[in-house]
Amino acid sequence: MNIFYGSYGFDILSIFLLIVSMFLNLNKYTHLVGTLLILFVIYRAFSKNIYKRSLELNKFINLANKILSKFGKRLPENLPRTSLDHIPYVFNNIKYKITQKFKYKIVKCPKCNQKLRLPRGKGNIIVTCKRCSHEFRIKT
Structure with missing residues (x-):
């Protein structure tokens, strides 16, 4: 039995939010925000509303490209939804x-x-x- 069957799963936004939440959990004042981010990542992973999660991912990619364009970088256009290979793409150098x-x-x-x-x-x-x-x- 596959627990993720029919659910959205993890994508690059989920991984980004997990990394941010780990840093937020290091400080006692931002620990609650970090924990809420982890709960949001779990909610996104088990969500059956794939359309809304895809819209969230597209908004994140557009925002990331706006920020990265100031540094002369971009996320790849054909970024797969479930691949974790492109996480170090931006920070490769x-x-x-x-x-x-x-x-x-x-x-x-x-x-x-x-x-x-x-x-x-x-x-x-x-x-x-x-x-x-x-x-x-x-x-x-």
Whole structure:
């Protein structure tokens, strides 16, 4: 017997709400809100009104795309309702950026604002911008 037969199940909105509720449950002042979010996720998962849950998901995707477009990102258009593979899609380069912060110092050219990646721990060096050939000193 399948317990989810005929019900909506979990989608990316449910997973997002679960993650938010976990962070809210860490604080004693927002614990109640986090618990209510978990109950709402359970309600959405067992709901038989698939049409309304799909409308909620579409509103969430539109809102997420509006917010992410300010950072130059988007959720994929053909986002499956039940797939959990696309959760890290938006954050796929965060680990890369964090590792780059430890190995390299990212600086901007004072003349043309081109971002330059310099190795850390080399002391005071003279940097030549590849775009405008401007030379400047910086400590790495």
